[in-house]
Structure formats: structure tokens, C-alpha cells
Amino acid sequence: MTAVSNALWRAFGALVVALMLTPLALVVLFSFTDNALTNFPIERFSTRWFRTLFERAEFWKAFGNSLTIAGSVAVISSVVGTLAALALARLGERLANAALVTLCFPVMLPALVIGIALLVFFNKTGVPFSLATVILGHLVITQPFVILIVYARMVGFDYAAVDSARDLGASPWVAFWTVTFPMVSTTVIGAALIAMAISLDDFIITFFTIGGGNTLPTYIWGKVRTYLDPSINAIGTILLALTIASTVLALRLSRYRG
Amino acid sequence: MLAPAAAVFAVLFVAPFAFLFVVSFWRVKTFKLRPDFTFDNYADTFTKYLEPLVFTMAIGFAIATLTTALAFAFAYVIRFKAGRHGNALLVVTLVTLFGGYLVKIYAWKTILGTEGILNSALLALGLVREPLTIFIYNPGAVVVTLTHFLLPLAVLPIYGSLRGVRDITLEAARDLGARPARVFLDVVLPQCLPGVTAAFAFCFLIAAGDYVTPRYVGGPYTSMIGNFIEGQFSLKFDWPSGAAMAFTMLGACLACVAVSRALLGLARPR
Amino acid sequence: MAADAKRPDGGRTPLVQLRGLTKSFGPVVAVRPLDLDIYAGDFFALLGPSGCGKTTLLRMIGGFTEPSGGTIAIDGVDVTRLGPEKRPTNMVFQGYGLFPHMTVRQNIGYGLRLARVAVAERAGRVERIMDLVRIAELAERRPDALSGGQAQRVALARALVMEPRVLLLDEPLAALDLKLRKQMQEELRRIHRQIGGTFVFVTHDQGEAMGLANRIAVMEAGSCVQEGGPEEIYRQPKTRFVSSFIGEANVLAGERRAGVVTLGAGAGFAEAGADGTVSVVVRPEDVRLDPGADAEIRLDGRLEDVVFLGPYTRYRVVLDSGEEVVVHAGDAAGQAVGERVAVGWRRDRQRLVQGS
Numbered sequence: 106m107t108a109v110s111n112a113l114w115r116a117f118g119a120l121v122v123a124l125m126l127t128p129l130a131l132v133v134l135f136s137f138t139d140n141a142l143t144n145f146p147i148e149r150f151s152t153r154w155f156r157t158l159f160e161r162a163e164f165w166k167a168f169g170n171s172l173t174i175a176g177s178v179a180v181i182s183s184v185v186g187t188l189a190a191l192a193l194a195r196l197g198e199r200l201a202n203a204a205l206v207t208l209c210f211p212v213m214l215p216a217l218v219i220g221i222a223l224l225v226f227f228n229k230t231g232v233p234f235s236l237a238t239v240i241l242g243h244l245v246i247t248q249p250f251v252i253l254i255v256y257a258r259m260v261g262f263d264y265a266a267v268d269s270a271r272d273l274g275a276s277p278w279v280a281f282w283t284v285t286f287p288m289v290s291t292t293v294i295g296a297a298l299i300a301m302a303i304s305l306d307d308f309i310i311t312f313f314t315i316g317g318g319n320t321l322p323t324y325i326w327g328k329v330r331t332y333l334d335p336s337i338n339a340i341g342t343i344l345l346a347l348t349i350a351s352t353v354l355a356l357r358l359s360r361y362r363g
Numbered sequence: 364m365l366a367p368a369a370a371v372f373a374v375l376f377v378a379p380f381a382f383l384f385v386v387s388f389w390r391v392k393t394f395k396l397r398p399d400f401t402f403d404n405y406a407d408t409f410t411k412y413l414e415p416l417v418f419t420m421a422i423g424f425a426i427a428t429l430t431t432a433l434a435f436a437f438a439y440v441i442r443f444k445a446g447r448h449g450n451a452l453l454v455v456t457l458v459t460l461f462g463g464y465l466v467k468i469y470a471w472k473t474i475l476g477t478e479g480i481l482n483s484a485l486l487a488l489g490l491v492r493e494p495l496t497i498f499i500y501n502p503g504a505v506v507v508t509l510t511h512f513l514l515p516l517a518v519l520p521i522y523g524s525l526r527g528v529r530d531i532t533l534e535a536a537r538d539l540g541a542r543p544a545r546v547f548l549d550v551v552l553p554q555c556l557p558g559v560t561a562a563f564a565f566c567f568l569i570a571a572g573d574y575v576t577p578r579y580v581g582g583p584y585t586s587m588i589g590n591f592i593e594g595q596f597s598l599k600f601d602w603p604s605g606a607a608m609a610f611t612m613l614g615a616c617l618a619c620v621a622v623s624r625a626l627l628g629l630a631r632p633r
Numbered sequence: 634m635a636a637d638a639k640r641p642d643g644g645r646t647p648l649v650q651l652r653g654l655t656k657s658f659g660p661v662v663a664v665r666p667l668d669l670d671i672y673a674g675d676f677f678a679l680l681g682p683s684g685c686g687k688t689t690l691l692r693m694i695g696g697f698t699e700p701s702g703g704t705i706a707i708d709g710v711d712v713t714r715l716g717p718e719k720r721p722t723n724m725v726f727q728g729y730g731l732f733p734h735m736t737v738r739q740n741i742g743y744g745l746r747l748a749r750v751a752v753a754e755r756a757g758r759v760e761r762i763m764d765l766v767r768i769a770e771l772a773e774r775r776p777d778a779l780s781g782g783q784a785q786r787v788a789l790a791r792a793l794v795m796e797p798r799v800l801l802l803d804e805p806l807a808a809l810d811l812k813l814r815k816q817m818q819e820e821l822r823r824i825h826r827q828i829g830g831t832f833v834f835v836t837h838d839q840g841e842a843m844g845l846a847n848r849i850a851v852m853e854a855g856s857c858v859q860e861g862g863p864e865e866i867y868r869q870p871k872t873r874f875v876s877s878f879i880g881e882a883n884v885l886a887g888e889r890r891a892g893v894v895t896l897g898a899g900a901g902f903a904e905a906g907a908d909g910t911v912s913v914v915v916r917p918e919d920v921r922l923d924p925g926a927d928a929e930i931r932l933d934g935r936l937e938d939v940v941f942l943g944p945y946t947r948y949r950v951v952l953d954s955g956e957e958v959v960v961h962a963g964d965a966a967g968q969a970v971g972e973r974v975a976v977g978w979r980r981d982r983q984r985l986v987q988g989s
Contacts, residue, residue, distance in 0.1 A: 144483035189368030215572020226379035539744030
């Protein structure tokens with residue numbers, strides 16, 4: 106009885122994992138075929154669509170923009186978010202939780218609402234739309250994740266180590282760089298990578314704040330709207346490789362588990 | 364040290380949001396914004412867009428319910444049934460969380476399409492003779508796609524709260540005479556209710572505010588309120604109307620979540 | 634000592650009977666085949682160091698761990714295969730396991746609710762048990778608003794209200810600080826006296842076992858090495874392990890040849906038994922410094938250390954063999970550290986155990 110029900114539960118778990126992964130796996134699979142349409146049967150495996158893609162200047166432009174934005178977002182949000190998390194960790198638990206909930210509010214909202222709010226705001230305050238406005242927009246949704254991840258690390262942080270450093274003659278500044286930061290640095294890098302993944306993947310906020318030009322997601326969007334070009338599978342595969350690689354690396358580094 | 368984060372939050376989130384709220388009371392004349400204080404935009408939302416608004420809430424409710432139920436069962440497996448494989452399941456969840464919003468929607472379009480993967484597989488297997496058109500361009504396709512997208516987002520808060528349920532409380536309940544089903548209803552469920560509620564609210568807001576999914580896989584008759592909001596900004600340039608619609612949508616979402624929560628509270632076993 | 638130290642009359646059947654009970658986790662044997670009887674009214678301690686299998690044993694009695702072999706009978710009924718919800722036992726968990734989403738009153742009433750006890754009776758029983766363990770004023774609190782000692786009392790009340798045939802307690806006082814532990818010991822004794830019943834508890838603290846139980850089973854590496862009343866276990870330890878685990882003991886190595894025991898430290902005496910290595914165990918309070926004529930065993934050494942501890946003074950003597958003997962004496966004898974001294978004791982104060 107329990108054996109049967111446990112087997113059923115496990116089967117369900119496996120099914121959900123399959124459901125989560127299959128669509129992504131199919132995109133990757135078809136990106137390496139010769140098919141002109143994304144469907145069965147698969148005629149031949151090839152890198153044709155990658156080669157087509159790599160010949161297009163607009164792809165490289167979008168790719169470069171994506172990396173510029175994601176890199177900047179990762180650096181800025183990890184600095185800003187880490188500072189905030191360190192400050193919150195020094196507050197009382199109740200106050201820190203209230204601050205966390207507040208700062209994480211943007212993540213709860215549909216990206217569409219954040220996108221249009223930023224569009225109107227930048228327009229009315231005369232900020233010209235560019236990659237910089239996209240970076241600013243992404244900070245709104247990546248910062249909460251950095252704060253959450255680093256704060257989670259700080260909960261079990263041994264402050265006695267920092268106090269010991271002070272006791273042994275380190276100034277607060279020296280204690281931070283020789284003790285605190287080395288202790289949390291892998292978590293911070295992990296958080297930065299998560300921020301990078303979110304930024305790389307974002308379409309909606311980018312769409313409303315970029316003005317002209319493309320990132321990988323808006324490039325896909327333009328193509329899907331017009332016609333189904335199998336090279337989209339190839340872009341999708343590249344995008345997935347980037348986001349999943351940075352997430353996996355981040356999980357390894359930060360040991361963060363939700 | 365909190366200052367930079369607070370600045371990002373205030374300048375890039377609170378200020379734009381507050382300004383958008385102000386704009387929702389303005390009007391547009393000859394493609395120019397005019398400051399005003401009128402409720403016309405809200406009135407228009409309810410007269411012209413009531414149908415998509417109601418439809419959006421309905422489909423949002425369906426998606427949030429389905430996703431939360433699936434996510435709960437999956438998180439339950441991770442916490443109680445998967446043993447040492449639980450960590451692997453969690454990693455899969457986290458990996459698909461941050462990867463490929465647009466890619467996922469595109470994937471479902473290619474899977475469900477008339478010339479798509481599912482139909483071609485069915486044809487190749489000889490199960491159907493003509494490609495089926497029932498898979499895509501209907502609300503069902505939107506539900507499937509968004510459920511798939513939201514599932515990892517819903518699993519995490521629920522798993523987080525299940526992780527807080529100590530094994531010892533389950534043993535204590537059994538010791539006091541509770542059979543496994545009772546243990547679940549009396550001890551597991553109440554303790555993870557906050558996580559379940561958060562996941563539901565999260566899914567509801569994100570689903571109801573989406574416009575890319577209905578555009579791609581929903582077809583012309585499955586427009587959600589997000590499509591109309593986006594239209595006000597990218598086609599009609601009627602920002603006040605769009606802003607009013609956005610705030611109406613958020614208000615409706617919050618109302619729906621509050622009602623769902625109350626219903627859940629009533630249905631909760633004593 | 635808690636209750637009547639004498640064995641309940643031998644003719645009665647035990648309330649809990651363990652026969653050949655074993656448990657293995659994969660290749661690790663937690664409990665070796667073990668027989669144990671617990672009688673109605675016992676306050677029974679399972680005592681042993683961590684990892685000796687005592688908690689596994691308790692969890693098997695409660696139904697939380699399925700035995701690999703053997704049987705458990707309670708009240709003459711075989712309960713070996715029954716789940717915890719179907720056994721007439723209730724457990725006070727280490728760490729308490731209070732339901733965080735219920736108030737104290739709801740926690741305590743939970744089991745009665747499941748047993749479909751009528752509302753009025755339920756309320757009365759919950760009220761009475763809260764009075765008994767003195768937590769009436771905490772009734773509407775949530776577990777996260779309780780101190781460790783208070784949570785302990787709630788956990789106790791939640792189990793006691795079920796009026797179990799056997800109350801199981803897993804390291805009941807381990808999480809409390811010293812003062813609270815003393816106080817809870819007295820409480821547990823009072824409650825056991827007041828309601829009768831059979832309590833079985835697990836502990837690694839010999840003082841706690843001595844202070845609470847009328848019967849003690851000492852466990853080592855998955856086996857029960859000795860079972861008996863506290864005094865019996867203290868006075869007549871069956872193995873060197875038991876002697877050193879319960880209280881402080883001097884253990885001196887020796888050898889028996891043809892009924893004559895010779896200590897490595899010098900002295901010898903006749904005592905019948907098998908040839909081989911033996912150990913002589915003697916409590917520090919039974920050893921005299923500069924012993925009188927009644928001390929049959931006498932050894933010489935050097936006084937190494939003297940510590941005044943209030944009720945007694947503790948002397949550490951290093952014998953000429955290199956072995957140490959600790960002496961507890963009520964009166965300061967005036968010897969200085971470094972002086973040569975003699976120690977000795979009466980033969981009826983020592984125990985001889987086989988092996989080293």
C-alpha cells in the first residue's frame with residue numbers, strides 16, 4: 106500500500122520534471138536539425154541554423170547588447186543588493202522582514218506594469234531611451250533577488266569572526282575586506298549570476314525601455330511575430346545556454362535553495 | 364548601506380509607479396498628455412474593456428489554481444517522498460525558473476501549432492490523419508503555456524514553507540492518534556498555508572498581467588487585458604487610458620486574490 | 634529516589650514486554666536482540682551514551698521505527714506492527730514537536746479531538762491537565778511564544794491528557810538549563826506520584842536517571858548491559874562500563890590465578906572465580922586516606938592534587954603502579970600535595986568485574 110503510493114508520488118514527480126524540461130529540450134533539439142519547419146520527422150542533424158544566425162550582423166548586435174546589459178546589471182545589482190542585505194542583517198528580524206517584503210514588491214507585479222511605468226517616467230523626465238534605461242529598468246527586478254540570496258546567507262553568519270578581526274586590530278574597513286567579504290563572496294557572485302540570468306531573459310521591461318535596437322529576447326520577438334524562422338530555435342538555445350549556465354553556476358556557488 | 368538599494372527602489376519603482384497613477388487621471392488631446400483630474404479613463408475601462416477584464420480574471424484564476432495545485436503536489440514530493448532525489452528536483456526547478464520566458468512561449472507555439480511538433484508526431488504515429496487545430500489559438504493553450512512558465516515560481520515558496528514543517532510535528536500528530544490523511548489536513552496544510560497563498564497570489568498577478576502568451580498562442584479571440592494595455596502604449600499612445608486599465612487590472616487582481624484567500628479560509632477543515 | 638525502589642511483586646505480568654527486539658539501519662546495528670520487561674507503575678530509565686540505541690529502542694516502543702526483528706507487547710497485546718496512532722503509548726519528543734499553528738489549548742486537545750471525545754469532557758480534561766502541569770495561564774499562547782521550560786510542559790500535557798498506558802519521554806530535560814532541569818525533575822516526580830501510570834524515558838545523564846527512575850536499564854552499543862534499581866546499579870555494577878558510566882569510580886587492573894586476585898598496584902586478596910584479567914571497581918567515597926585497620930586493601934602512592942568541594946574534599950593519588958585513585962573524604966586530613974600517602978578500603982565496598 107505505502108510502496109504503491111510512494112511509487113505513484115515518484116512517478117508524478119518525474120512527470121512534472123519532464124513537463125518542465127521537455128519544451129526547452131525540444132527547442133534545443135530542433136536547433137540542431139536541418140528542418141525548415143519545427144516538427145517531426147527530423148531529417149538530418151546539422152548546425153545550419155546556427156551558421157545562418159552567425160552570418161547576420163543584427164544577431165551579433167543583439168547578442169552584444171544583451172551581454173552589455175546583463176553584465177552591467179549583474180555588477181550594479183550585486184553591489185547595491187549586497188550592501189542592502191548586509192545592512193538588513195544588522196537590523197532586528199521583524200524590521201528586516203518588513204524591509205525585505207517592501208523591497209521585493211516589484212517582483213510580485215507583472216512586468217508589463219513596471220515596463221509601462223518606466224516608459225512614461227523616462228519619457229516625461231526626458232531621459233533618452235538607450236541601453237542605460239534598460240539597465241536601470243532591470244535593476245528594479247534583479248535587486249530583490251540579490252538581497253534575498255545574500256540576506257539568506259547572512260542569517261547564519263558568524264559575527265564573532267568579524268569581532269575577532271576587530272579585536273586583533275583590524276579597522277572596520279579592513280575587517281570587511283579581509284573577513285566579511287571573503288566569507289560571503291561566493292554567495293555574492295552567485296547572486297550576481299542570478300541577476301545576470303534574469304536580465305538576459307527579460308523581454309517585457311526591455312521592450313518598453315530600449316527605444317531602438319535589440320537584445321536577444323526582443324530579436325526573437327521580432328522574428329516570431331513575422332514568420333516562424335527555425336533560426337529562432339538556435340537563438341533560443343543560445344539564450345537558454347547562457348541563462349541556465351549562469352543559474353547552475355550560481356546555485357553551486359551560493360548553495361541557495363529557494 | 365541601505366541607501367543605494369532604497370534609491371533604486373524609490374526612483375525606479377515608487378516614483379514611476381506613482382507617476383503612472385497620476386497619469387491615469389490625465390487626458391490626451393491631439394496626441395499630447397494634458398494634466399487633469401478625471402475618472403473618465405477608469406469609467407472607459409469598465410465600459411469598453413469589461414469583457415476582457417472579466418475574461419482575464421477568469422483565466423488568471425484558472426491558471427493560478429492549476430499551477431498552485433501542481434506546484435503543491437510537486438513540492439510535497441520534494442519534501443516528503445523523493446528522499447535524496449529531492450535536491451535534484453529542486454535544482455531542476457531553480458534552473459527552469461530563470462531560463463527562457465520567451466523561449467518557453469515560443470516552444471509551446473511550435474509544439475501546439477497546426478504544423479507543430481505534437482501534430483507531426485501524431486501524424487507520424489498514424490493516430491490522426493489531418494493535423495488537429497484544437498491545440499493552439501484558444502484559452503487552453505494560454506493556460507498550458509503559462510502554467511508551465513509559472514510552475515517553478517510557485518514551487519519555491521510552497522517548498523519553502525513545507526521545509527519549515529518539522530518531521531517531529533508529524534510524528535507527534537500520529538502519536539496522538541492521527542492517521543496519515545489527518546496528519547496532512549491538520550498539521551501539514553495549515554503550516555504551509557502562507558506559502559500556498561503567496562504562490563497563488565504570485566501566479567495570479569503574473570498570469571493576469573501577461574500579454575505575450577495570449578498574443579503568441581491565444582489567437583485573435585483570446586485577448587487578455589494586458590494586450591489592450593500594451594496596445595494603448597505601443598499603438599494608440601493613449602497613456603492615461605492604459606495607465607487606468609493597468610491600475611484597474613491590479614485592483615481586480617488583488618480583489619480576486621483576497622476573495623480566493625477568504626474562500627480557502629472558509630473551506631479549511633476545522 | 635523517585636518511587637518505591639523494590640521490584641513490584643514478581644508474579645505480575647509486565648506491562649511492556651520486549652522480546653528479541655532488534656533494529657538495523659542497513660549495515661549499522663542500532664539495537665541488538667534485546668529482552669526487557671517494564672512493569673505498571675515503573676518510572677523507567679533507558680540510560681546510555683549517545684549512539685547506544687536507546688532512542689531507537691524508545692521509538693520502537695512508540696511505533697515510530699519498525700523493528701528489524703522481535704516483538705513488542707503492551708498489556709499482553711502484540712503491537713509490533715501497529716502504527717503509533719494505534720498504540721496505547723504517547724510520546725514527549727525531544728524538541729517537543731508542538732504544532733506551531735495551534736494554541737497551547739488546541740495542541741493539548743488535539744488528540745482528544747481525534748479520539749472524538751465529547752466537547753465538554755474534552756475541555757474539562759484539557760483544563761485539568763493544564764492545572765496538573767501548571768500551565769493554565771499559557772492556554773491561549775502559540776508555541777513560538779513559549780520558553781523552553783514552558784514548551785516542555787505543554788508537550789508533557791499533550792501526551793498525558795491521552796492517559797496513555799505508557800508515557801514515553803525522549804531526553805525530556807536535555808534542552809533545559811541546569812536550574813530548570815532540577816525543577817522539571819521534581820515536577821516529573823510529583824506528576825508521576827500524583828497520577829501513577831508508567832513512564833519510560835531516555836537519557837544520557839546518569840544523574841537524571843538516578844534522580845527520576847525506580848528502574849534503570851544501562852545500554853551500551855545496542856545492548857542492555859544491566860537492568861535494576863538505581864542503588865543496585867550504583868553499588869553492584871556488572872561491568873566496568875556500567876561502573877564508570879554511573880557515578881565516579883576508581884578502576885584498578887588485576888589478574889586472577891587459582892582464586893587469588895593480584896592487583897597491578899600491589900595488593901592481593903582471595904576471591905573465587907575464573908582465571909584471567911579482572912578489574913576492581915571502588916567508589917571514591919569508599920576509599921580512605923591513611924586507612925584504619927578495617928581496610929583490607931591498602932596501596933601506597935603520592936598525593937597529586939587536593940580540591941576542596943564543599944561537602945567533601947577530593948584527593949587525587951597516583952599509585953606507585955602509575956594508576957590513579959580518587960578519594961572523596963569529608964574531613965581535610967592535612968596532607969600536603971607531594972607527600973607519600975596510603976589509600977585503602979574495605980573489601981565489601983569493592984566490586985570485582987571480569988576483564989579490563
